[in-house]
Amino acid sequence: MKKLINHPEYVVQEMIEGMALAHPQIVKKLPDTHVLVRADLSKEKVALVSGGGSGHEPSHGGFVGTGMLDAAVAGEVFTSPTPDQLLAAIKAVDRGKGVLLVIKNYSGDVMNFEMAMELAEAEGIQVKKVIVDDDVAVKNSTYTVGRRGIAGTVFVHKIAGALAEQGASLDEVQKVAEKVISRVRSMGMALSPCTIPAVGKPGFEIGEDEMEMGMGIHGEPGIDRTKIASADEVASTLVSYILEDMPCREGERVAVMINGLGATPLMELYIVNRKVAKLLQEKQIQVHKTFVGEYMTSLEMAGCSVTLLKLDDQLTELLDAPAQTIAWS
Amino acid sequence: MKKLINHPEYVVQEMIEGMALAHPQIVKKLPDTHVLVRADLSKEKVALVSGGGSGHEPSHGGFVGTGMLDAAVAGEVFTSPTPDQLLAAIKAVDRGKGVLLVIKNYSGDVMNFEMAMELAEAEGIQVKKVIVDDDVAVKNSTYTVGRRGIAGTVFVHKIAGALAEQGASLDEVQKVAEKVISRVRSMGMALSPCTIPAVGKPGFEIGEDEMEMGMGIHGEPGIDRTKIASADEVASTLVSYILEDMPCREGERVAVMINGLGATPLMELYIVNRKVAKLLQEKQIQVHKTFVGEYMTSLEMAGCSVTLLKLDDQLTELLDAPAQTIAWS
Amino acid sequence: MISVEQFLKWIRFAHEKIQQHKNELTELDQAIGDGDHGVNLARGFEAVVQKLDAHEGKDLGALCQEIGMTLIAKVGGASGPLYGTAFVRMATAWKGKQSVTYPEFVQGIEAGANGIQARGKAGLGDKTMLDVWLPLADYLARETETVSWKEVERFVYQQMKSTESMEAKKGRAAFLGARSIGHRDPGAVSSYYLFAALCQTMEMKE
């Protein structure tokens, strides 16, 4: 394991400290927690709280700021944060207008957030939640846990955050978040594994000539282990899975995110985007905006995910609204 | 070699296409070149052109836009762009106010840019140049080629670009660029090598328990191959080399850049920043702003560089001025 | 049947087993999850035993409450709320007691199992820790004070092992669908170590 760290046990704490030290104009750390909150919490508005295991940076601390999240709670690496930390975040950002929790659909995240919600409600805070499940690599079924939440979550932060910033009510903010969730789909793939610092060895093995389609952002196995394919083939496969799940008609407008998982250079992400853009052009799906970079990573995993968000006028306006965070501006 | 590419020969072309397709509001590709120019080239102002080998993304195409570069020219991976491409860029962005070339100090870059300069001057365009040499890992000497240009180059783009945007003359823009160069120092280190796509195997080898201090951004060997150290030790070493070369007094103000080389997760960069911030605090050097992320990469190399820029009032104002590019906003 | 002293022995013994088998638990989780189960539980139990050192005269209810809250605050992930809820429910069952009788003990385990089910909404056969907890509660409920703890351990082991052939429906392994078959559930295995520690503690006492 080759990492620029001090001790596996302190990676999350030291990272949060490093973030707060780097961007004091944007975020501050709640004392004795792994919670980053907006530096300017004065405004009376619905508050947005998200979080999850660490190792997905810039998610979620990088999206705390004006027009996006009010607080982000970092768990241990790949491990949902605990209810006490979530409660601290909720209490710190609540301005009496209620708090929306943005949860990625993992059993652990859902349970910890729900426990925090119960605790906050017991203290008289109005809390609602949405659960993001954009990963089409997993079959959707109400019978099981359903799909995973991955990079599409960032669009939920952006759009719900923009509406909250405009002064909308908790119900309205929850509604728009759910609208985003219903219209966003993602799928990822990996070329190499990643290593949880405290574990010290890679979460899975993958041959020199292999890749895994549908890989989860915690190294959860995907749907297909194949010979490594070209960037164009990878892009085509990801887009076709997404469009199969969420058909888009000619003339419809989308936002595109080409998300790097950690070790993949921007060069490769842009090569993937080239093909994604061409595929959408062929299908006459209009691209309103494209985001290429690292938004929801998996430590130092190599690979990428593609996300499509189907826009309407409301979502377009909110997506384009200004935001001031570490990783989105 | 595990890369998300189609063919090693086309990586640069396809990357440039992918960038232009992703951000049509910000950049456009000059036909038949690997040049990205600002989408809005109307304004009469001094133009800034930079470039270099590819593989350092988001440098330099990611810094094309309002308030930074007017054009970026991409060479083959780790290979300076050629004079014809540079000339095309210069001609495309010249608005009659002259063009400043921002060159990183490598023999190849200097020669190709100088040839382009001669060609442009022959066509009656006023061209000046600055050469960035911020890497303190290399001993400075007028007898040899001097130091390498690395991540500090991005500060030159930002500050000279801001002054050009304000309507300053070519001389003034060149002067401020030189001021930045005289006040910016960087040093990097690597944990793992990178592979030029067309070569297909890593540029160097490094043991499982080793790191290289002073590593160049093209995999050029550094100054010290040691046992892998903690993030805090790495940060201390880099900062002390920089401050030895450019002493900073108590109360002086700096901008800090913690730059990832490609495969290093943001988590680790922030852990490094934590220590850098503490070291500067101890020395009572004021941090005006901190930039953490990927600015000048080396394909998928793991490692980081630290850059300090000594600010004065002029540089502070120009650094803080708004800019609209892909990777800086 | 079980006193504060015995209880503390059980938990300390469970802690030891978790630390010993940390890598095994992590590897099981790497196969069908995200590879943090060993690390998560090891961190949680480490925190638990540190709290126990200052238990000074707490009753079983208070101890379980402390353990549950510590696990909730320190483990995170899916197993934190689940193990945590189990101990918090046991705390309610054993409130104010310095020791419990066999039927009271069984009530506690049942309350724990029901807590896991309420929190995680899994059913039997969903390939989770519940596949150890629920059957164990039922087994103990059918027995009496004279139960053979060796047999109990064997039973728990079988339950744990039976998760190998199940298809996961809840938790992270559920994303794998049928490909989760052939692997033991990490949470079932850690639950086995928890109860193996109980059985061995009780046997030593006999």
Place this chain on the structure above:
Amino acid sequence: MISVEQFLKWIRFAHEKIQQHKNELTELDQAIGDGDHGVNLARGFEAVVQKLDAHEGKDLGALCQEIGMTLIAKVGGASGPLYGTAFVRMATAWKGKQSVTYPEFVQGIEAGANGIQARGKAGLGDKTMLDVWLPLADYLARETETVSWKEVERFVYQQMKSTESMEAKKGRAAFLGARSIGHRDPGAVSSYYLFAALCQTMEMKE
């Protein structure tokens, strides 16, 4: 001494050698540079021979001009402007000639070497391609038409080899300082292949 036909043979032969030794050149550059020299030159010479296919009656000057401009536009890095400038200077020396005499040929090589020096501002002993070009130009200037091309090749080889013990002062290897000692300069090695191709072409003719 050398006709258009011979010249084309030389360049095509040089191209073959560069392609054959592409990996070797890249590995030399990995040791003290950035590992692209083989790839750069292979790309450049590939483009050059494609242009040569349509040379139809061009003279030596025009051919060298074409080669120089192609190398400048296709190689990039340090070696592109340097090799390119060398051929552009040779073009001036051989302007309008269908063939050149031995003294004219030597003037061309001298012009090329001087072009490299003017462009790169390196001196003898700085561990660059110049350490092949300049001594070769001098050697040829001291000889006549009857020069032994076998000897020339041996001489070029020695010059190339002598870069091994030099400390780089120019080019990327200069960043290494004393640690560049012990490695051959990639540009000197590629220049050796260029001139080995010349010598072997001339020998075949003899």
